[in-house]
Amino acid sequence: MRKMEFAEAIESALKHAMTNDPDIFLMGEDVHTLRINLLAQFGKERVISTSISESAFLGAGVTAAMAGLRPIIEIMLIDFIGVAIDALLNHASKILTFSGGKWNVPLVVRTSCGGGYGDGGQHEQSLWGWLAHIPGLHVVVPSNPSDAGQLLLSAIESDHPVIYLEHKLLADYWLDYMGTGGRENVSFDVPEKGAIGEVPEKWESLPIGKANILREGDDITLISLGVSVHRCLEAANILSEDEISVEVLDLRWVSPLDKEAIITSVSKTKRVIVVDEDYMRFGLSGEIAAILAEENISPIQFGRVCTEHTIPFNRHLEDNVLPNVNRILALARKFKS
Amino acid sequence: MTLMREKTILELYEAMYTSRYLEKIVTQLWEKGNIYGEMHLGIGEEAIIAGVLSHLIPGDAISTDHRSTPPFVMRGVDIESLLLEFLGHPKGLCSGLGGHMHLFCKELLLTSSGIVGSSGPSAVGFALATKYQKTKNIAVAFFGEGSMNQGMLLESLNLASSLNLPVLFICKDNNWAITTRSNEVTGGVLLDRVRGFGIEAREVDGSDCMAVWQAVETAIPRLRKRNPAPYFIQASCTHNEGHFLGDPLLRFHRSPKKELGAVTGPLTKSVLHYKGGRLDKRISSVSNVLALIAKARAQLSFSNDPIRRLEKTQTHLKDQFAQIKLKVEKKINSISERVLNLVQEEASL
Ligand SMILES: Cc1ncc(C[n+]2csc(CCOP(=O)(O)OP(=O)(O)O)c2C)c(N)n1
Ligand SMILES: [Mg+2]
Numbered sequence: 001m002r003k004m005e006f007a008e009a010i011e012s013a014l015k016h017a018m019t020n021d022p023d024i025f026l027m028g029e030d031v032h033t034l035r036i037n038l039l040a041q042f043g044k045e046r047v048i049s050t051s052i053s054e055s056a057f058l059g060a061g062v063t064a065a066m067a068g069l070r071p072i073i074e075i076m077l078i079d080f081i082g083v084a085i086d087a088l089l090n091h092a093s094k095i096l097t098f099s100g101g102k103w104n105v106p107l108v109v110r111t112s113c114g115g116g117y118g119d120g121g122q123h124e125q126s127l128w129g130w131l132a133h134i135p136g137l138h139v140v141v142p143s144n145p146s147d148a149g150q151l152l153l154s155a156i157e158s159d160h161p162v163i164y165l166e167h168k169l170l171a172d173y174w175l176d177y178m179g180t181g182g183r184e185n186v187s188f189d190v191p192e193k194g195a196i197g198e199v200p201e202k203w204e205s206l207p208i209g210k211a212n213i214l215r216e217g218d219d220i221t222l223i224s225l226g227v228s229v230h231r232c233l234e235a236a237n238i239l240s241e242d243e244i245s246v247e248v249l250d251l252r253w254v255s256p257l258d259k260e261a262i263i264t265s266v267s268k269t270k271r272v273i274v275v276d277e278d279y280m281r282f283g284l285s286g287e288i289a290a291i292l293a294e295e296n297i298s299p300i301q302f303g304r305v306c307t308e309h310t311i312p313f314n315r316h317l318e319d320n321v322l323p324n325v326n327r328i329l330a331l332a333r334k335f336k337s
Numbered sequence: 338m339t340l341m342r343e344k345t346i347l348e349l350y351e352a353m354y355t356s357r358y359l360e361k362i363v364t365q366l367w368e369k370g371n372i373y374g375e376m377h378l379g380i381g382e383e384a385i386i387a388g389v390l391s392h393l394i395p396g397d398a399i400s401t402d403h404r405s406t407p408p409f410v411m412r413g414v415d416i417e418s419l420l421l422e423f424l425g426h427p428k429g430l431c432s433g434l435g436g437h438m439h440l441f442c443k444e445l446l447l448t449s450s451g452i453v454g455s456s457g458p459s460a461v462g463f464a465l466a467t468k469y470q471k472t473k474n475i476a477v478a479f480f481g482e483g484s485m486n487q488g489m490l491l492e493s494l495n496l497a498s499s500l501n502l503p504v505l506f507i508c509k510d511n512n513w514a515i516t517t518r519s520n521e522v523t524g525g526v527l528l529d530r531v532r533g534f535g536i537e538a539r540e541v542d543g544s545d546c547m548a549v550w551q552a553v554e555t556a557i558p559r560l561r562k563r564n565p566a567p568y569f570i571q572a573s574c575t576h577n578e579g580h581f582l583g584d585p586l587l588r589f590h591r592s593p594k595k596e597l598g599a600v601t602g603p604l605t606k607s608v609l610h611y612k613g614g615r616l617d618k619r620i621s622s623v624s625n626v627l628a629l630i631a632k633a634r635a636q637l638s639f640s641n642d643p644i645r646r647l648e649k650t651q652t653h654l655k656d657q658f659a660q661i662k663l664k665v666e667k668k669i670n671s672i673s674e675r676v677l678n679l680v681q682e683e684a685s686l
Pocket of ligand 1: 452515
């Protein structure tokens with residue numbers, strides 16, 4: 001096993017994929033600097049810098065994929081998808097159906113997401129539930145370097161559109177760029193196991209839509225993804241001192257959602273807390289509640305620790321609006337009392 | 338050309354210097370780690386903002402981009418409340434909830450946004466409201482040249498033109514969009530593009546506040562008349578701090594050993610990787626990026642600085658300028674001291 005940082009793993013897996021498949025290319029703003037190593041290896045035909053024109057280059061990515069290429073379109077921050085959502089909402093997601101199942105769109109959208117570094121409400125959203133709401137889109141959110149590399153390969157190998165979200169607290173270059181800016185006197189709550197870790201000697205993809213049990217337990221299931229799984233693991237450690245045994249499920253994929261893993265775990269623990277950095281209402285956490293209700297897994301205790309408001313600029317308020325360990329602990333203890 | 342009164346020149350100087358000095362304080366706070374996240378400054382574009390705002394009257398609206406501090410200061414927003422906002426304080430302009438990219442002031446009709454191009458539709462809406470309400474007011478949109486390839490801004494040009502709306506579009510052109518040279522990703526000529534929408538458009542040296550003032554002086558009657566028309570000004574400028582504080586391209590120049598060291602290892606490996614594009618193409622791709630880093634250095638020069646420029650050309654106002662400087666520094670120093678004391682006191686509670 002070798003050790004890599006989160007972003008390093010993504011780049012390493014991407015290099016591997018681009019070396020083996022000449023149809024893969026990248027396109028987006030500032031990729032000549034953001035992906036300079038890929039530019040150095042593959043040249044500017046395959047690492048294409050664009051103007052600030054997301055609606056055009058994402059829309060173009062859709063048809064480039066339909067023409068047989070394997071585009072990876074970069075949207076700098078998922079918040080900026082607002083200006084280009086049509087390409088996903090009305091095109092990438094629907095063409096397979098409209099064509100009677102005859103024309104697929106093997107597109108990857110690579111984008112950064114998430115908060116915790118003081119950048120305010122237009123730069124720190126997660127939005128994965130919002131995207132997964134659209135039938136025909138797959139959405140994946142890795143939580144550690146090994147998954148980051150392997151899931152990127154899954155996204156690239158998929159014959160259908162996949163949104164791949166890298167959290168800015170895990171990807172060191174994003175945090176340096178948007179958070180620290182080279183300063184040594186600011187620090188953020190970066191989960192170490194997410195930022196750096198062992199990765200396979202040889203990159204291989206993981207199955208699409210499969211969750212991962214990070215910790216087994218009997219009393220409560222914490223269902224999460226991205227940076228929040230690390231908050232869950234920290235909470236689980238603390239709760240174990242109170243003799244509360246916690247299972248932590250890393251969903252990896254918002255869509256397709258691993259229903260089976262959710263049902264199996266909750267059938268055992270009968271208590272579940274969804275810890276989701278995305279917005280609470282009408283999203284992933286509600287979807288999980290619906291699945292459990294539909295499967296008649298009752299009686300259970302259900303709760304959620306999610307983002308309920310516009311993310312405030314104030315760091316202290318921000319830390320409380322985003323899911324954190326204390327909020328998880330408070331709810332878990334309430335369940336067991 | 339209208340002859341500019343001395344009073345106007347001094348007012349422009351004071352506006353520019355106030356914004357500049359405040360942003361210097363902001364820089365210190367950011368460097369000390371008191372301000373989180375990104376911090377985009379308007380240092381270098383003060384002449385453009387001052388030259389435009391000098392012509393505005395009460396009731397005019399301004400939509401800014403991510404460099405919102407200068408327009409907010411020059412339009413008269415309380416400096417203390419701005420500083421507190423940058424620190425995320427509950428007593429800040431937006432209760433610490435917005436931060437520097439998301440400043441709003443309802444009373445003065447000032448908005449900002451971190452979404453590139455969004456000042457276009459924003460100003461169109463304000464202009465629509467003034468026309469609807471039959472006032473003489475106008476709306477100003479500030480944006481960078483990089484935004485001129487964003488669909489919603491181009492759509493706004495058409496909307497303003499076809500609906501005859503009093504929008505003053507101000508394109509602040511530094512030819513950079515983060516690490517991209519805008520001319521390398523832009524087809525055609527911006528002014529031709531704007532004229533294609535039927536909008537009168539002109540260029541101006543944005544480091545010369547008097548030239549900007551004159552240009553807007555010509556535009557204003559077209560905007561405020563009974564049947565108004567939009568107007569477009571492309572004003573050149575240089576951002577001394579690059580894209581934002583801690584700009585990675587500028588860091589290469591400020592501490593080359595530390596920054597370049599981290600990059601060159603993996604980079605050499607990639608160029609020499611046994612599989613990939615043709616070697617000559619790889620090398621030229623990389624040398625292009627290195628040339629880009631070299632070009633970034635030009636931003637560090639103060640040769641186009643709007644404040645120095647005015648000082649140089651208006652030497653007969655030297656004494657008045659010096660007095661203004663003293664006055665501004667004294668005022669802002671006392672505000673920033675008060676703010677820092679407050680923050681420190683609260684931190685120790
Ligand atoms: C829709 C959208 N896309 C991308 C970004 C990221 N971004 C922020 S500023 C910027 C460059 C803007 O360039 P320009 O308009 O020339 O303004 P400047 O920063 O040079 O003043 C980019 C790409 C964004 N904020 N919003
Ligand atoms: Mg620019």
